[in-house]
Amino acid sequence: VGMDADLAAALGQVLGLKVSMVNATFDTIIPGLVSGKYSLGISSFTDTKVREKTVDFVTYFVAGTSFYIKTSGPEITSLSGLCGHKVAVEKGTTQQTDAQAQAAKCASAGKPVTLQIFNDQNAVNLALSSGRADVAMADSPVAAYQVEQSNGAFKLSGQPYGTAPYGIAIPKNSGMAEPVLAAVKHLMADGTY
Secondary structure, eight states: OOHHHHHHHHHHHHHTOOOOOOOOOHHHHHHHHHHTSOSOEEEEEEOOHHHHTTEEEEEEEEEEEEEEEETTSOOOOSSGGGTTSEEEEETTSHHHHHHHHHHHHHHHTTOOOEEEEESSHHHHHHHHHTTSOSEEEEEHHHHHHHHHHTTTSEEEEEEEEEEEEEEEEEETTOSOHHHHHHHHHHHHHTTOO
């Protein structure tokens, strides 16, 4: 369910391929592409140089990282603001990497971070709503959606940082990047996107 699933279905139609969607935890998708278990990975992947060593990408969106908090929670608007707080992130994300790097800096400054890494976004949200976390971090569209769906329980805090492209992950040198790119361009041109 969601934009990525809709995009996958639309790509299948344009390419004339049957799409079989598999729900998987975020951190298992790229290894699944490498092993041949999956043909494409569409899950809000930030296209990073590190990931490009393992998979090819077709860019389709640009997003950053946002902080979101309980509506009554402390304002946390930057990575340095994580110091001394309980932070929830999804496993395998750029937010995990950023939060771990900041946690090390905070520890050196004597203000440790309690970093909580969860297997899925629902667990991140539960940690925030239950008070086990002071702040959650996610890609900006994901965070905005979580806030929208929270019925006023959550709010965004500060501005997104680290704007970068999202990409459809494709097994390295599989020959699929060019047709997938053409299909994405087609979907953008005909208004489906």
